[in-house]
Amino acid sequence: MSSCHGDGNGRNSAPIAEAEGPTPVGQRLIALVGPPNAGKSTLFNRLTGLRQRVANFPGVTVEHRLGKAQVEGHYDVELVDLPGIYSLSPRSEDERVSFDVLSGKMDGLRKPDAILLILDSTNLSRHLTLAAPILSLGLPTLILLNMADDLRARDGHVDVDALSKSLGAPVALISASKGEGIEAVERFLARGIAVPKPIQLPVLQDVPRCRQWARGVSEQAGYRHPAPPELSRKLDGVFLHPFWGPVIFVIVVGAVFQTIFTGARPLMDGVQALVAMSGAWMGGLLGTGLLKSLIVDGLWSGVGSVLVFLPQILLLFLFIGVLEDSGYLARAALIADRTMARVGLQGKSFIPLLSAYACAVPAIMATRTIENKRDRIATILIAPFMTCSARLPVYTLIIAAFIPERPFIGPFLGTRAAAMLGLYVLGFVAAVATARLLKSSILRSERTPFVLEMPAYRRPTLRSLGLRVADRAEVFLKRAGTVILGVSFLLWLLASVPLIHGHTPPIEQSLAGTLGRTIEPAIRPLGFNWKIGIGLISSLAAREVIVGTLGTIYGMEPGKDQVGLQQALQHDLSPAGAVSLLVFFAFAMQCMSTLAVVRRETGSWKWPVIQFTYMGALAYVSSFVVYHLLS
Amino acid sequence: MQLSFKRTPGESKSRTLAELGSGEAATLVDLDLPIDFANRLMELGFLPGGPVFAAFSAPGGDPRVFRVEGAEIALRRETALRIHISPAVAA
Numbered sequence: 001m002s003s004c005h006g007d008g009n010g011r012n013s014a015p016i017a018e019a020e021g022p023t024p025v026g027q028r029l030i031a032l033v034g035p036p037n038a039g040k041s042t043l044f045n046r047l048t049g050l051r052q053r054v055a056n057f058p059g060v061t062v063e064h065r066l067g068k069a070q071v072e073g074h075y076d077v078e079l080v081d082l083p084g085i086y087s088l089s090p091r092s093e094d095e096r097v098s099f100d101v102l103s104g105k106m107d108g109l110r111k112p113d114a115i116l117l118i119l120d121s122t123n124l125s126r127h128l129t130l131a132a133p134i135l136s137l138g139l140p141t142l143i144l145l146n147m148a149d150d151l152r153a154r155d156g157h158v159d160v161d162a163l164s165k166s167l168g169a170p171v172a173l174i175s176a177s178k179g180e181g182i183e184a185v186e187r188f189l190a191r192g193i194a195v196p197k198p199i200q201l202p203v204l205q206d207v208p209r210c211r212q213w214a215r216g217v218s219e220q221a222g223y224r225h226p227a228p229p230e231l232s233r234k235l236d237g238v239f240l241h242p243f244w245g246p247v248i249f250v251i252v253v254g255a256v257f258q259t260i261f262t263g264a265r266p267l268m269d270g271v272q273a274l275v276a277m278s279g280a281w282m283g284g285l286l287g288t289g290l291l292k293s294l295i296v297d298g299l300w301s302g303v304g305s306v307l308v309f310l311p312q313i314l315l316l317f318l319f320i321g322v323l324e325d326s327g328y329l330a331r332a333a334l335i336a337d338r339t340m341a342r343v344g345l346q347g348k349s350f351i352p353l354l355s356a357y358a359c360a361v362p363a364i365m366a367t368r369t370i371e372n373k374r375d376r377i378a379t380i381l382i383a384p385f386m387t388c389s390a391r392l393p394v395y396t397l398i399i400a401a402f403i404p405e406r407p408f409i410g411p412f413l414g415t416r417a418a419a420m421l422g423l424y425v426l427g428f429v430a431a432v433a434t435a436r437l438l439k440s441s442i443l444r445s446e447r448t449p450f451v452l453e454m455p456a457y458r459r460p461t462l463r464s465l466g467l468r469v470a471d472r473a474e475v476f477l478k479r480a481g482t483v484i485l486g487v488s489f490l491l492w493l494l495a496s497v498p499l500i501h502g503h504t505p506p507i508e509q510s511l512a513g514t515l516g517r518t519i520e521p522a523i524r525p526l527g528f529n530w531k532i533g534i535g536l537i538s539s540l541a542a543r544e545v546i547v548g549t550l551g552t553i554y555g556m557e558p559g560k561d562q563v564g565l566q567q568a569l570q571h572d573l574s575p576a577g578a579v580s581l582l583v584f585f586a587f588a589m590q591c592m593s594t595l596a597v598v599r600r601e602t603g604s605w606k607w608p609v610i611q612f613t614y615m616g617a618l619a620y621v622s623s624f625v626v627y628h629l630l631s
Numbered sequence: 632m633q634l635s636f637k638r639t640p641g642e643s644k645s646r647t648l649a650e651l652g653s654g655e656a657a658t659l660v661d662l663d664l665p666i667d668f669a670n671r672l673m674e675l676g677f678l679p680g681g682p683v684f685a686a687f688s689a690p691g692g693d694p695r696v697f698r699v700e701g702a703e704i705a706l707r708r709e710t711a712l713r714i715h716i717s718p719a720v721a722a
Binding site: 028086087091102122123125126129139173207208211225228233236240241242245246306334335337338341347447449450451452529 | 640667668670671672673674675676678679686687688689690691693694696701702703704705706707708709710
């Protein structure tokens with residue numbers, strides 16, 4: 001082995017402190033580095049109390065994130081969580097982020113003072129390879145062997161002292177998810193981490209040498225591989241079974257849709273009753289004046305009609321959480337690879353697409369793990385077709401108003417759940433067809449190889465699932481309290497002017513009504529009247545806003561505020577118009593946040609403009625065709 | 632530094648990873664792939680001289696999951712076709 005301290009920056013040849021040596025001062029920015037899915041973000045969340053997104057598959061973290069760790073009796077230490085890397089030669093956007101931060105090239109962030117190197121202790125002989133390039137940086141480094149609980153449970157072993165000796169840096173066994181060994185990490189953060197002792201490192205560019213070195217080091221430390229994860233393998237035998245795998249997938253998906261529809265119903269009815277009760281109570285306090293009109297008919301009708309969908313959305317997120325945390329998502333990507341290959345993409349594109357079922361914004365961020373630039377842009381462009389959770393309220397409202405509930409496939413799947421499932425499939429088909437179109441024209445590229453590390457299955461923890469659901473509830477309520485409240489207010493204002501003889505006008509003659517009537521000729525061919533038109537305009541901000549808007553419009557119409565949104569809608573939409581509206585929402589790009597993130601991730605307005613135009617045109621034409629076929 | 636090389640015609644009898652059936656083990660010989668990609672695979676555990684085991688596959692047989700050094704990595708058939716193996720199982 002050739003001796004090589006990386007890039008010869010000379011720092012390593014300085015006199016070296018022992019791990020117990022003098023306290024290095026001023027370590028205020030510490031980077032969390034490690035291979036993908038080693039548990040960096042889980043540790044980051046433990047140390048900072050923040051809620052960085054974590055899941056059980058490689059490549060969840062795609063950007064750097066800062067957080068303060070409160071270390072007792074010490075100044076605050078700033079931690080920076082980084083995307084996973086296998087080496088210091090980045091191959092995708094997310095790996096480049098880690099590389100840039102570690103080399104001090106990241107804009108607005110100085111070079112870290114020290115490193116926490118997080119390795120998966122159940123995969124040590126492989127993961128140790130990363131220790132070579134990281135130690136060669138010459139920065140103070142603490143090596144953490146994560147998932148110690150798993151290592152013990154599967155009868156693996158490693159001698160931490162011996163490992164520390166051969167690496168010249170302190171080593172600790174921890175379990176970030178269980179909280180084991182966290183005090184040790186905090187002690188190190190408080191005391192400061194020493195610069196590693198110089199050791200013989202392999203030539204970093206020579207991957208086989210580095211691997212040999214890692215294997216040698218782990219052998220010296222008496223590393224005993226944990227027993228194979230038997231349960232994982234048994235589960236794979238079922239989930240990847242040529243026949244039962246797909247069957248189970250379909251059953252699970254069907255059950256989820258049924259649960260979202262029927263299981264969430266009692267909760268939704270509860271919220272609805274609360275909203276109605278509190279509205280009536282406020283109405284009683286406020287009398288009949290303008291203030292009552294604003295607060296009860298305008299704001300509360302708008303916000304309340306969206307709040308009703310909170311239980312449903314949380315249920316969806318709970319399900320997505322189980323999929324992500326258990327490790328099933330990576331298997332789904334594997335199963336989907338062939339389909340994705342047929343449309344010119346690869347299985348890796350499937351993971352962002354699946355997370356787009358929650359929201360397109362994180363999904364577009366997640367495309368950073370795709371190495372091929374053209375594949376990445378194609379995935380970004382099709383992600384908003386996937387049925388995000390903001391479409392759920394719109395779909396639920398219209399389906400519940402127009403489709404009677406009957407058994408569809410025996411007692412397992414009702415007509416409403418089936419209609420919802422159909423809309424999800426429609427979005428997926430649109431995405432896949434668009435990908436095919438893009439990959440055979442403007443984004444043609446060579447087939448990129450597909451490599452995906454399969455994580456072991458893990459039981460999702462209640463804590464993690466609880467945090468996800470709580471986070472989502474917060475986001476949802478925040479949006480109800482800002483965007484939807486704001487739009488409701490604006491709408492109430494537009495619907496209250498011009499005053500006629502000192503009274504608010506009938507809604508048709510108000511400014512909002514005039515606005516709706518102005519665009520009515522354009523949307524009449526799709527089966528929508530001016531009220532739906534007002535909803536469509538407001539839904540450009542975010543899709544679910546249309547529900548709030550309709551709530552406000554009907555809330556302000558005398559006589560209609562009693563019958564509820566569903567019955568009110570039946571007056572304004574024909575069944576054909578309802579289907580047309582569903583199709584419109586399946587295809588149209590009505591989301592400012594998504595456009596903004598596409599602009600940021602692609603670096604220009606070109607792609608968001610193309611995307612908005614394409615999706616809008618597709619929505620318009622499809623709705624037109626559907627409406628005329630059905631009526 | 633030689634990480635991957637074309638095999639000479641005389642050695643055409645060698646097997647590739649794609650021929651490894653489910654549940655079979657073999658020893659990796661070399662990776663006939665662009666250096667960047669070969670490096671990534673080696674970082675993941677596909678090291679010449681090391682053992683490899685064919686595990687589950689997606690329905691239809693492609694991609695397949697290979698076990699190397701305790702890790703499970705999924706590869707497409709087109710990649711497996713360019714990874715050469717010898718039937719002897721390394722210790």
